Amino acid sequence: MQSRAQSDPHWYQPTGLSEAFSIYKANLNSTVKFVNGNTGKGVFKETGDVNIYIELNSVKELYFMQVHDTYISIGAGISINGLIDILLSNKDKSISFKPLADHLKKIANVPVRNIGTWAGNLMLTHNNDNFPSDVFTIMKAAGATLSIAHDGGTGEYPLSDFLSLDMTERIIVSIQIPYCSPNTVFTTFKIMPRSQ
Ligand SMILES: Cc1cc2nc3c(=O)[nH]c(=O)nc-3n(C[C@H](O)[C@H](O)[C@H](O)COP(=O)(O)OP(=O)(O)OC[C@H]3O[C@@H](n4cnc5c(N)ncnc54)[C@H](O)[C@@H]3O)c2cc1C
Incomplete structure (x- = not known):
């Protein structure tokens, strides 16, 4: 330590x-x-x-990416830009991955996305009712689940249960994003001000 x-x-x-x-x-x-x-x-x-x-930057269990038959699993230490890269390099696996990556690119700016994690983003909305998290909105639409560790074990939770979960003494370990069937239409929108 x-x-x-x-x-x-x-x-x-x-x-x-x-x-x-x-x-x-x-x-x-x-x-x-x-x-x-x-x-x-x-x-x-x-x-x-x-x-x-x-x-949590040095916690080794939070830095991984695994491709499974029906979903991809990504560690909670991965930055938002790291998540974008993973989704784009696996975009042939699911019709949802490119739209998810394109939406994530609209979060903040490059420096924040380089060090800010998707897990930290989810915790901001968990702890603050008024925070409109892009990560939460699009990952819920994608049917993602979270692995969350407590001292002595790990549980699996759909994002719909996450906001009401007591996160005291808990650490998000990974997100599991299922593959969409090729027949699915998956689109996300973000309404935001832009300079003219
Ligand atoms: C200028 C700016 C613009 C932004 N724009 C947007 C935007 O357009 N859309 C959007 O959705 N977000 C936006 N954000 C939010 C941004 O995405 C988050 O600040 C970032 O993702 C948080 O990640 P972090 O690793 O820095 O978290 P931290 O700041 O380190 O932590 C944030 C919270 O998460 C908790 N936490 C972190 N990791 C874990 C973990 N593994 N397990 C349990 N708890 C954990 C911490 O305890 C803390 O409560 C913006 C932020 C900034 C600064």
């Missing part, structure tokens, strides 16, 4: 899920926050004092 002690707060950088949960449990008397790209701070100012940050 590496820890970067500052005056206050403390930052930890675990390299595995079990280590991340151990740090969490050892600090139950403090306000603990998981972070990955930490770009969420640009959308919602932090309320209250966070004493302990647990960076």
Whole structure:
């Protein structure tokens, strides 16, 4: 475990899920926050004092991509731009992958998409009713499910159940995106201001 002690707060950088949960449990008397790209701070100012940050950037279980017979599975440490690349390089697998990637390209800007993760985006909408998450909207339409870890196991949840799930002491591990049949029409829309 590496820890970067500052005056206050403390930052930890675990390299595995079990280590991340151990740090969490050892600090139950403090306000603990998981972070990955930490770009969420640009959308919602932090309320209250966070004493302990647990960076998930080095947690190895969150960085993978697996192609299965009926779905693709992508780790929660993958950035939004990383997700776009994966979808485009597998676009022959599902009619939905190119429209999903094209929609993801409309999120924020290149620097934010390079370090901001799709999982962090989902957590912003989980924690804030008023956040219109593009990732949530399009992945729900695609019928995606999430693998979410707690200390001692992992559960599988459809995105429709995610918003009401108690995420205390839980870490999103991956998203599973099923393949659409070629007969399906899959389109997404985003209404946004643009400069003229
Ligand atoms: C300028 C700007 C423009 C943006 N525009 C858009 C937009 O147009 N559309 C849109 O949908 N979004 C937009 N966003 C949001 C952006 O997509 C998110 O900020 C980003 O995806 C968050 O990812 P992160 O890794 O930085 O999360 P962090 O900031 O590190 O974390 C955000 C939250 O997620 C939690 N978290 C992170 N990873 C995990 C995990 N694996 N398990 C459990 N909890 C976790 C953290 O505890 C925290 O609560 C914008 C953001 C910025 C700064």
